[in-house]
Amino acid sequence: MTIYGIAKEAGVSISTVSRVINGGSCSPETKRRVYAVMERHGYQPNAIARGLASNRMMTIAIVMVDIRVGHYAHTAYELERFFHARHYEVLICNTGSDLADIKGDLEGLESRKVDGIFLLGSTFDRVQHDPGICRIIQSIPTVQANGNMHLAGVDTVRVDDAKGIWMVVDYLYGHGRHSIIYAQDVNTSSAEMKVRGYQEAMAVHHLPIHVLACDHSLEGGRDVVEQLASMRVDYDAMVFGDDIPAIGAIKALKARGVAIPSQVAVTGFNNLKSARFTETELTSVDNKYWQLASESAQCMLARLEHRPVSIPVIEPELVIRQST
Amino acid sequence: MTIYGIAKEAGVSISTVSRVINGGSCSPETKRRVYAVMERHGYQPNAIARGLASNRMMTIAIVMVDIRVGHYAHTAYELERFFHARHYEVLICNTGSDLADIKGDLEGLESRKVDGIFLLGSTFDRVQHDPGICRIIQSIPTVQANGNMHLAGVDTVRVDDAKGIWMVVDYLYGHGRHSIIYAQDVNTSSAEMKVRGYQEAMAVHHLPIHVLACDHSLEGGRDVVEQLASMRVDYDAMVFGDDIPAIGAIKALKARGVAIPSQVAVTGFNNLKSARFTETELTSVDNKYWQLASESAQCMLARLEHRPVSIPVIEPELVIRQST
């Protein structure tokens, strides 16, 4: 059943049917009659035709590297709930990290005429160097949720990751830890902010800086522990840029008979549920995914409604548990 | 730029442009000329207009309770990758568990003219009792990934959950465990299959059946342990229908000084990464989300292409770790 069928049966024109659907003005009597016909047939307007005619598809897209990463799944969930409540449908896109793939995916979204695009995470910072991608995200309302892109026309909601790590180091120092290792698991700009937070905090306290690279996995954390052992490094704290390798480190340390936190303190980052899965629960930095999603959503909504946007920086929070 | 602009610039009709876009037959020369114009303008066909005209939106929807649940995120990821590679866009929908909300969401998908719908999990079994929902999912190709729906027109890919638990019990019995507790964390049909698997396996070995309810959380697992302690129940194994409460139980048992697995064995279900987060890594049932996603995707594709469908039942696999 289309608008034509409804119109004929209600004895009005399609303009009138369209008007009652969209809340335009019309007499109570015709409105009643049209509604009656629509309900009798369980009529639902065709959103596609509507989108084509009105040039508003009521669709937003969430673009991320991989939704299996807990942090992205949580952000995506909040964004979906927010926009669904406002009658948008939401598309997801797991781009992976290849730039050409990302570009292809964005072109797809462009041809779908999505109303807005969310880019999750600072992995997407580097797209600003691709003119083709810039053209797209500058012509469609785009907001980056956590990142450091600097591109006119795209808003980015920042989380002060450096401060998060700074707080960690400060806390550790305040509790007598002086040999603090930092393990970096990825190379995004967000990860680099974290290292910088570590470096600056260490410098302030005149402590020696020691940064290692590790894989983003349990094994990554374990390997750091082994590496430090084989290098015979003395340390009393390990700071990680993510909870997963931190958990791996806790397991490896315990397996070696190292007491946590008395001998070595361990901290993570993100503070999702898994931070509490280990017996010695993990001290972590809560980077407030809920707030990130909420601010990003508000920012997008403001742009869609052509309202001015103001974007706060999100302050992470240190959550102390048994591992420190 | 639209098909009209391209046509004019290439000196052909829009039919011809449409034909070269869609790989219809035309002379090499005109094809070349049209392509040249399209590339010069970076022309991308409008997918919406295309969908409206052709009645194929190239969109599939993934409907689930909550994508933050690891198991769903993983399945959704695989489905998205599969269909994206075939030029579909994918919509997600976190319905929650209220039936009226689910119905509203499905109506939304209907008006969006999605080509196919995935229902993730046996939570959706009960929608088959709602005539309004049935009308929708019977008129749009729908496949349920893991569940027990029996509705003509919707295919459901089943995982033999009962067998998964059966294997657990069998293994425990074979290793000398005779007082095996089962803790059920949700009430889906899948969860009930699991309990049944437990009951049948216990019956075969003439062991006493003991089923408790627990929350789907770390605390749920902990509470079961406390409850058993306060009831002074003797047991040497705990079987859970999910990894999360199993992890909670491991922590609670260790906190009480119970040795795992020597005094009590603990098992989970799903076998996602978190099964390895505890120091005593968790024995779990791998219910093969990858295979589930893959079979579900193949099933959907067959329906979209009007090919006959055959649906295997997925066999879970017992993964032994340190907790047993």
Place this chain on the structure above:
DNA sequence: CTGAAAGCGCTTACAG
């Protein structure tokens, strides 16, 4: 191989 025409199901000024 190619083009003119109708149609997909709506919205949106513009008249009345």
Place this chain on the structure above:
DNA sequence: CTGAAAGCGCTTACAG
């Protein structure tokens, strides 16, 4: 308050 008409950007038979 209401309707006729044009338009959104494509696809799809149907002729030629």
